[in-house]
Each structure stands twice: as C-alpha cells, then as structure tokens.
C-alpha cells in the first residue's frame with residue numbers, strides 16, 4: 001500500500017533540474033515533510049553501477065534495446081529497494097528523472113516503439129507512477145551549453161536531443177494533470193516560484 005507522495009522532475013540536459021529539485025526538497029522539508037531525494041539511473045548500489053555502464057562514453061556500440069533494458073533494470077532495483085519502502089512509510093519521494101525519460105529518450109530519441117517500451121517498463125515499475133511531474137523545458141543548444149557534452153547520451157546529435165525535447169512536450173500534452181511544463185529558459189527564481197506554487201496546492205501554502 002502506498003501512502004506517501006511521488007514527485008519527479010524531467011527535462012533535457014542543462015535544464016536546471018538539480019537546482020529546482022534542491023529548492024523543492026527544501027520547501028517540503030521546511031513544511032515538516034519527511035523527504036527522500038533520489039536520481040535515476042542510480043540511487044542504489046546496483047543502479048549506480050548500471051548508471052556507470054549507461055553513461056560510459058567509450059561504449060559507443062551499445063544497441064538502443066540494450067540501453068532501454070539497462071535503464072529499466074536500474075529502475076526495477078530502485079523501485080523495489082528504495083522508492084516503494086519510502087512511500088509505504090509515508091515519505092515524499094522526489095526523483096530526478098523516471099519513466100518519462102525512458103519514453104522521451106528511448107522512445108522519441110532512439111525511436112523504439114512506445115508500445116514496446118510501455119510493456120517492458122511496466123515490468124520495472126509495476127503499478128508505481130509519479131503523482132506529479134515537472135517538465136523543465138529548455139532550448140536544446142542553450143541546455144547543452146549549460147550542461148556540457150560529457151557522457152554517452154549528452155554526446156548524441158542535436159537532432160536526437162530535439163526529438164527528446166518534443167517527446168517530453170508530447171507526453172505532457174497527453175497527461176496535463178500530472179505533467180506540468182515549465183519554461184526553464186526563464187530565471188531559476190521564476191521556475192522555483194512556479195514549482196512552489198504547484199506544490200503548495202498539494203502540500204499547503
């Protein structure tokens with residue numbers, strides 16, 4: 001049984017996710033909530049090791065389906081080991097990326113059919129879905145300048161990142177109640193304010 005609340009942050013490279021997540025967590029802690037902050041892929045010993053493989057810039061030969069299954073493997077572990085137990089205890093879990101990243105990067109970016117992703121993805125996450133998701137939308141060139149192009153995914157072509165960006169926006173249109181799109185090209189303080197306003201609707205002002 002799930003009692004807590006599950007929030008995810010999504011968006012392209014350099015969208016300022018980390019700053020926004022830190023601010024959101026501080027806001028919720030100040031209100032007295034017990035908050036757990038996580039990142040995907042990662043957050044457990046097994047998932048952090050998988051992350052190293054996924055982001056290794058030397059592994060250029062990785063097939064898209066291998067990539068998909070590794071992201072899902074990392075998720076299967078963090079869901080069972082960390083997220084579900086925390087939610088069961090009534091915690092607010094804030095996660096840097098989750099399933100929407102898989103749909104955007106491996107679906108729209110790598111062009112793996114979304115129906116296939118959906119089936120495999122359910123195996124990893126079970127019935128768990130975020131209650132609320134913030135999508136930080138940023139101009140791709142601007143984001144990559146901010147974030148750098150260091151790992152295997154960041155080094156992908158601009159056209160790949162454009163598809164990912166459009167992917168997030170398409171997904172958000174389909175689930176507008178859960179997925180809140182914010183213009184991350186605006187100042188960080190503006191974005192933080194919008195995040196806080198939305199959180200206040202759930203957790204109180």
Ligand code: TMP
Pocket residue numbers: 013039040041071097098099101102103105106153154
């Ligand atoms: P991060 O750098 O934001 O921590 O994310 C790691 C990279 O992995 C980032 O480029 C997005 C990518 N990614 C996917 O391609 N699919 C996924 O399911 C997840 C969670 C991340």
